[in-house]
Amino acid sequence: MATIDIEHGAASRVAWYNDPRIRGLIYQALLVAVVAFLLYEAISNAAENLRRANIASGFGFLNATAGFSINQKLIEYSETSTYGRAFLVGLLNTLIVAAIGILLATILGFIIGIARLSRNFIINRMAYVYVEVVRNLPLLLQLLFWYNAVLTPLPAPRNSIELPGGIFLNNRGIVMPTPVLESAMAIVAAVILAGVVAAFAYRSWARRRQLETGMQYPVFRVALLLVIGLPALALVLTGFPISFEVPELRGFNFAGGTPIYPEFFALLIGLVTYTAAFIAEIVRAGILAVSHGQTEAGAALGFRQGKILRLIVIPQAMRVIIPPLTSQYLNLTKNSSLAVAIGYPDLVQVFAGTVLNQTGQAVEVILITMGVYLTISLVTSAFMNWYNRRVALTER
């Protein structure tokens, strides 16, 4: 009977194995046991297998001589350098392609995203076709296309395509003139720095004045003059203390000049065009999310189309755009690992490829590689979250 149950209290109404709290504890204990067992099994098997295959463990291999060469390097590296040095070269190569890629993809993505909303029918359709074609083809196919089908069939260095300004295009990449700086260049550099500082100072002064008096100042034109005009004047006054070492054809290849390798170029084009298609869709969605009343209000104030977009719509759209934009930046960084397919010496190609094959220390190498990408992911998202908080809508 019900009354008796109540007298006995809640605890006795259910058997202990039906108590959700105890059940939860049992499930969790089971989960811990399974995970611990799997980890133990994996680690002990790996230790056993490595011992049998006579592969050393630990990170001592980082100090051993690498003995292989890498064509593109931002820091000193030779065949006598260590594996640790090779790791750094690969890491820097990954970071540089990711950084330039992010910058260019953002610019291209914004242009295409805005073009996608253009009232001009042809521009609009072109952006649509671009986005759909690029998004629906695998990145790897696009990279192979750029590398094998576009850049490699370029003529040999002897028959290079000559572009204006001493730039040569051939199947070993692009060779550009190297700027040679003379000592007077220090003055010009100082002037450039001063110009930038002055431009910022002028901008904040003009803002303050505008808040106080309502007067508008030609910030853009003055800043242009300070940043471009002043250094140009300094260049003329110091008598152009800069010369260019123009690449010259010697034998089968170019001597002098700064080469950009086709692997880097193909990877960059592929990553930028691919990611830009995704960024364009994000930008479009972000702009559409800003209510139409905002555009109308801007028009009512007498702003022109461009100003409405720049001063009213985009700042508000940024709040919608930034979170998914962050994941695209992370995707681009992670996708740069496809470099291994076309032989660009990024972290994966150098470290998880060559170093792993030479040392056989799979566990350490893969763990370090994954650790690097995890760190990059965490740092990028931390930075973007900080930026996101800064621009987020502050409501009362």
Place this chain on the structure above:
Amino acid sequence: MDRSRYAYVRTEPAQTLPPPPSSTGVIGWLHRNLFGSWLDTVLTLVALYIIWLVVPPIVNFAFVDAVWTGTNREACLGPEVGACWAFVKARLGYFIYGLYPVEERWRPDLVFLLGAIGIAWLLWQNAPKRAWGAAFFFLIYPVVAYFLLTGLPALGLPVVETSRWGGILVTLVCSVVGIVFSLPLGIVLALGRRSRMPVARLVSITFIEFVRGVPLITVLFMASVMLPLFMPGGVTIDKLLRALIGIALFASAYMAEVVRGGLQALPKGQYEAAQALGLSYWKMMVFVILPQALTIVIPGIVNTFIGLFKDTTLVFIVGIFDLLKTIDASLTDPAWATPVTRYSGYAFAAVFYFVFCFGMSRYSIYMEKRLSAGRRR
């Protein structure tokens, strides 16, 4: 009123005049959409120039100058030759099945057919007994397909080693295995992430964030290099199977986040109603929460699947013969070595991937429209 005093009085409304010709019809459309301002005009002309630069060469290459028949490279040599479709035709069997024995190719064909039936059953909204369709696709189909492809000597199907599989067959196997295993695993991970049990939550979050933070290539490297190390001595895992495990684990982390979105979108009342009915946790999830949550996120699931389908090309890098790898391998064949062979092979791959991915993305947009029908004003 005496009307005779006025010279003229209108007795009926004036005819509405047609709008000025510059705002209607073709001219109006052109004016509004293409030549609204001088900037618009410049943009239009630049765009037309780009189209003129890009489109005619592609059409010429793919159709006008293309070579459709031929038995070797001789057919595709010449200064003005476009795509070498004869090469694609000659290699089509290899692109679809890899080295799968010719007399056994009906088996992959049957697997393709069954898969197509299963997918159509799942995706077609008005199909009868869709629950059976799901059971067929997620439970019966994988088992049948496994035995059909690998072979079952007891039933007279000779064993075909996975090293002989290739091309579209491998691409589809990778993507179907990815979706079939990542969906349930992703659901479990998503539930774990929202669980009230701290250990389950920690394990799920660690797995999801770890996998999502690293590139697929490193996961594939880990699967192909480290997985054999973790196994007890003497146990070897098939190379393709290793890649499949990597893909399934990778996809499940992304799927988990999609499902989590659906779970979060459900109003709390649904959970409370299920609890008020006295349903247990699993009954509540299976009968009340998941059916609704999964329906909401169908577009997200399809998008994850598109990504997965494109990403299967990365097995190329760990040396598995998917479509891209078979094409790449065919390019070194001296019998077909011409300047246009490479473009033709890549064009074939591009068409294949575009048809599948674009089709899926259209489906996801259609579902999104359908699902938001109730919210539309």
